[in-house]
Amino acid sequence: MSKMNPKEWASQVIVQEEIDKYLVGGKDFIDEDEIFQKLSENESPSPDRIRAILKKSLSIKRLDPDETAALLNVKDPDLITEMEETALAVKRKVYDNRIVFFAPLYCSNLCVNSCLYCGFRKDNSKEKRRTLSMDEIRRETEHVIDEGHKRMIVVYGEHPLSDADYMAESIKAVYSVQRKSKNGNGDGRIRRVNINAAPMRTSDLKKLAEIGIGTYQVFQETYHKDTYSRIHPEGPKSDYRWRLYALHRAMDAGIDDLAIGALFGLYDWKFEVMGLLYHTMDLERQFGIGPHTISFPRLTEAIGSDLSTNSKYIVSDEEFKRIVTVLRLSVPYTGLIVTAREKPGIKKEVIKLGCTQTDASTNIDIGGYSETVKEETADTQQFTLGETRSLDEVIGEVADMGMISSFCTAGYRCGRTGDKIMNLLTECVEGKFCKLNAILTFKEYLEDYASEKTRLVGEKLIQKEMEEVRQIPFFKQHNLVEKLEEYYERISNGERDLYL
Template structure:
């Protein structure tokens, strides 16, 4: 076990500033050398990221995007993993000026779900076709404290419907103690997510004015405590729009490098939320450092090349058009049919209870059909978590390209299951075409696995994976 990390000593703003300054003006030769390096799928260092983040020339941007698409396809194929957030509460003890959930916001209808209501939410999500959820909420627990979260996880796993169940729960929770993280690991979670929001200490202090979240280091060292507790799949992220996105990207790289140095493996996922309007927050509607659509696409592409084997997550903050555009740039996971207010699936409520305004209001069936019509494979697979392919074991398979031998067939079988049990007629037709095309493109050995597994699903077997 590694020593307990209590201060984010790995964060070096001066080094970031120097790296950005050194990147200088556009140098086509240098940029193309970095893109050639990125195409080898070995990742990029901070200097490489700084150089690519400053690309402006349209031809070079096109080359950046093309390289990111090739990298994403090489590692993940055409799969897009789907999940849904399940908000247990919008009650929070923190005072974060950009968030609708902040303690002083009187414009928000407050609610914390009972375990019975959580079960109803899980049932509603299962009936949509979801197999994977992200448990999330305001940074406050009811009178039972942290035990409430453990009971909520047990409750969700315990919901069984005629056509399925939730097979994996990921969580996005306030920083915990190491002992609490051990309990979370024992509850059977998949990935633990925590976003620093901004790595700029001065800015962090200005936007997190009260509550436990105001402690920058308690939050920045939470992933260390989680990994010390045995949680080897962790997710990072920043809230793009708070600080300068170039600084945030390099700070994120420092965080990842720290995890790799200490634990031998970095983050399993990176989320790329961009600030969206939120009830009762002027800042949310007018971000301090707004990120344009063009720069946002660049963020996705550069991250894909910098940490090629890391999953990139796009939420429903973004529009359907933006989400669709980023599939080719590196995004590998998205939420579908999401609600960001507690109780929003079983008993839809007013958006005044939501954390932020959604950009994509489509239901899951429409999202799945759109992905399939674009020639990609919506995946509901949870096999890696249940087979123990996490942390080092996942990376040992991912880096030589072996993970595709599992993920390709598993994605197809889970998609076939969704189509048969939940898909509309139009979505089934689009999905069957996408499955047939994907199988036809596979090399013979993986094609045989895929054909066999999809045939089992179509014959009535469920939860087919390898």
Template sequence: MSFYHTYEQLKDLPFQELFSKITSLDVERVLKKDRLTRDDYMILLSPAAEDYLEEMAQRAHQLTVQHFGKTMQLFLPLYVSDYCVNTCKYCSFSVDNVFPRKRLTMEEVEQEAKAIRDKGIEHIILLSGESRMHSSVEYLKECMTVLKKYFSSVGIEIQPMDQVDYEELVNSGIDGLTVYQEVYNEDIYREIHTKGPKRDYRYRLDTPERGCRAGMRSVNIGALLGLDDWRKESFISGLHAQYLQDTYLETEIGTSFPRIRPNAGGFQPNVDVSDKNLVQAMLALRIFLPRVGITISTRENPAFRDDIIPLGVTKMSAASSTEVGGYTNPDDTQSQFEISDERSVDEIRNLLHSKGYQPVMKDWQII
């Protein structure tokens, strides 16, 4: 059994027609319920629900405080390699983009780790381009021998791997996996991933499950918004998160809502996703899945990130660099995407305190 079987049942649904038939009475009925069905979730993603964002925000805030308290976990990404073997139209690391590639040595990994740790951050995500040669299991395990001296939790966002590989990484101390499907629409997926192993839609879709079975403490998924209709993509992503929560009870499931940012290839989004659209997607998911983690990165601008803190977010990045070696040797040669919020960790901490939230620098310890 796999979520792909659920996707096959969903992919040919007439989403536009279904969304257009939803009324304000449907939305009001759903907002009175304690537990939501899949149909209820679709209702909260509909155009009709746009007139109820204030009510949805209040409900989402109440549910988030109930399940997570007024806390916000802070983390940073650590890019160790930008070598990639895939051609993805929207990504700066795509193999077709010509720029000087690099992979950090262990000495450089340690320098980056010290720079991040000096900011007070104890949770990081280890990122790389998708290349089994340059981001091998052995290389990542070597990185972990350095990183676990500095951080209480280390996740990965790399190329999809087999379960046995994830088991090795879990044994090395890695406790989290982030993998975005990018786009759930299988036809669009193949149009924008033109070369490389990433073209295998099914293998990527099943990656979160392999991570869960391998013993990852947390698994984070999501769609890259702007590649297809955001309502449809949010709906399928939410059902994917629900499936993982229901199937892998010991794993903490989280979601993210990344929007396409300027990149080296100059790719323009197929669909515009406004701030209002993104807020609706977040609120609907929080009400549908009260226990799911929600991450917002520095892709989003400061004013927007400030405004959405009470609306369901549980994890934020701060003072991020999306280039390899960017914390100790920023050279502006090539980052994966442009960031929008460049505020320091201290500024984000002060912001959270001013809003009555407790910034969490550590809530897990590698054993």
């Protein structure tokens, strides 16, 4: 952990040559004039053209900027309905009908940046600052595990007290925790830690690669350069390109599972969708793989931030649904994450549009999962949550929708990351393993943590899923039906963490 003065530390974060190496002719991959031109030229797409684009998306081919811009500009309600139906069909073709659950853990709200929309910004006097110790991280992890979670994303402010060494130590702390399950049928632990952290130099990213992180998530926030400059006035985050190429550096450091996103409400939503597409395209161009997930959080109220409630670009629910629909169609192989920023009603609607992951039982206070410290940590949230229900409640709702909940981490531990998982996703093979592992991990949850109500609806759904597996030729040809039934029986008899 760095002992350096925060201002001095911040001045040394950015390494210019680790930006310049990715530029083409001195330019980055966001050409704003080109984006505006694409949106203008595709302003009135014909129904036939839209249906041809939908057909391409269903073949699990990434759309190009003109095609994506055309989808963004559709106004006909019937065509929009066709787009939404196709989006769900694409999701099911690639990922089947499961929803992966995770929990965030906020470790620190100290920050050297001054982002105008964020409660963590360094000049926000209303924010109560705290960095969790390793013992506190272990205690927080215990509470997360006791809800039934197996996946965690750990979140850090950008500060010398939460540098790469602190991150590595905190990830070890999370992995070290084991708990007896709620119903006493098994042992609980976090099987995969992903991180949301500030851009780092390649040498620091290598430390995280060595410790065994899952996905590295960095959101550009906004791809519009003037807006970016205005709302990031100070700190390393004020450098647009340092952030823009954060995931390129991660690839060079050996982290091949990447997550991008934008904070919708800072600038025009159509422009931001196009920015996410161009980001995807440049990762594909330079490394041969795109992002594993894309996130699309909306701006919500943050303590001490006027921008968080007064932005002229606030996204409506209907616009939000279009964002999710177009992203699913534009980058059909990627996972889509809808977060607890969203209220239950709209969250349920966009899950039906092709989302693959969500969080539940979420608490974003620093130390907020531990009831003994909850009252002491008021005013430590980065933003306002819309979804505050327990994991069990959300899983029950998802099951009522006919979707199976998954806690699978098999892909990471079987080496299905990077180009391997991208090939399996575009060939619609990974989703078949997702289906099997969703059944197994959902069975674990029902045995170990579920309420009686959720267990009953969940068991019926599992039997339906297993019957589908028995009828699908792929599973028969690869002897996976027998393996699934064997593992299912072993889990029923008390074994845990079996995966394919």
